[in-house]
Amino acid sequence: MQEQSQQTMKALEIKDLKKTFRSNFLFKKYRILKGIQLSVEKGEIYGFLGPNGAGKTTTIKCILGLLFPDQGEILIDGQPAHSVTARRRIGFLPENPYFYDYLSARELLFFSASLFNLPAAIVRDRVAALIHQVGLSGYEDLKLRKFSKGMIQRLGLAQALIHDPDLLILDEPFSGLDPIGRKDLRTLILSLREQGKTIFFSSHILQDVEMMVDRVGIILNGAIRREGKLSELISRSIQYYEIVCANIAEKELAKIQPNFVCRDDQFFITLASDADINLVVESIIHNGGRIAAVNPVKMTLEDIFFNEMQPHRPATTAGGADGARTSRSEGAGRDNQ
């Protein structure tokens, strides 16, 4: 029975988390978290998404005991998050990490290990292994003030792993990294999942999130708007179908299906559902046209994210954000014509 409850226990569970900040002078209250509710299964990668100011870092700081929640419960493997047992299970990488720049990478890792009372022999082996794992071999004795941002990020991950934690909490781990650094970090995170670790990370770089997460939670204005498996969220959401064809006169095509655009001698036809696909394809072939592709266009994580954000976005930023998702928006727009 106890074994069963151990198995069903979540790696991280947040129940009705509320947090208010007060301004320094007028003591005006700002409700930052309005009842966050989420759970992270063991061994999964959970993407905690939200725009700047949504409450991601505040939630993470509440998990780590850096901020005190007004209300709610945070459990790590069934233990209250503020307990020493729970803290031992967590490895944390802060957003834009800053470490003591007078230390070398090796010294920082030894210092981090000293906070966990780990035996010296284990620490020596782990420090050497982690330096290699995060790709800092050869730089272990260099002072951190000479490290680049990418190197600091790697070292941050190494210090978060020094005690071999079950749960990794990474706050915006991709921010400020170049494409190579982001790819390396993705590979590293995926390899950690292979080792059975649970990874909870916040981000607003959706491309990276989509490439690696099992589940996502979208936070907006201090509340979770959507949560679930990425595969379910996306597969449930085929936006439209797209037929790409060529070698047909525009006039002929307009008779078959009026919703299309022409780019580079190819026509892109948009269909709202799959019901008419066969009919349209047969008509094009009958008129001498060539079918290049038939694509179900699914909703991307970015679309889901922006759809959730839509009612909350200020008018001034809407235009800029739309610009980032032109192709999908155009497609959806053509459907509705």
Next chain:
Amino acid sequence: MKMSMKGIAINTFKESARNKMFYLLVFFGILFALSSKLISFLTLGDAMKVLKDTGLAAVNFFCVLIAIFTGINLVYKEIEKKTIFNILSKPVSRDQFIIGKFLGLALTMLTALAAMAGIFFLFVWMSGGGFDLKIILYFFMLFLELLVIVAISLLFSSFTTPILSFIFTVSLYLIGHIMWTFNEFKTVLRVPFWKHFMQGLYYLLPNLDKFNIKNEVVLNTAFNPWTILFSVLYALAYILALLAVTILIFRRREFQ
């Protein structure tokens, strides 16, 4: 001592010891102690007395400067640069963090004082003076005073900026050396409320003159061992009280 506290203490010591300001102050401390020889040449009277007097004053002054400058910055810098996130997110309590910081600062002060005292002794010996146990006692009492100053600066550093911490700590240091005036002032006050108020301040604020035995050392007069023992107990009690208040403030502090 718990490993985590030891880790924080050693790291605090490393931070201070790798700070250029620390070396600069130790260097000037030694330089001024050495310049006391020059002053003794220019002064009439007992040259050894003048040498000891000015040398000890130089060591005292620069050690106090080191205590204030390192104390007011350390916790504030941890919060400002967010390095504290990496510590408090691990199984380290806030109490352990503060005690670890204090122990690290104490180790820093011990090192600075030992360096300056060593040079001072060497210089006295080279100038024809003998080894004086009273000077050892003087440095021990100075060390106690430095610990109290470090605990004061740590308290302010835990909730305010370095500039305010500096102002508060220096004010308390100066007041701490004129506490006898509070006692005298109390006797001339007529209103009972102000009398009690003055008395309250007298007991509340640090009486740093209790650690000053320079006159006894320089003039070679006798010590009262009970006074010394009382000063040691006073320092311990005051440091514990300051650390307790710092911990209470720090426990409630949020890190945004």
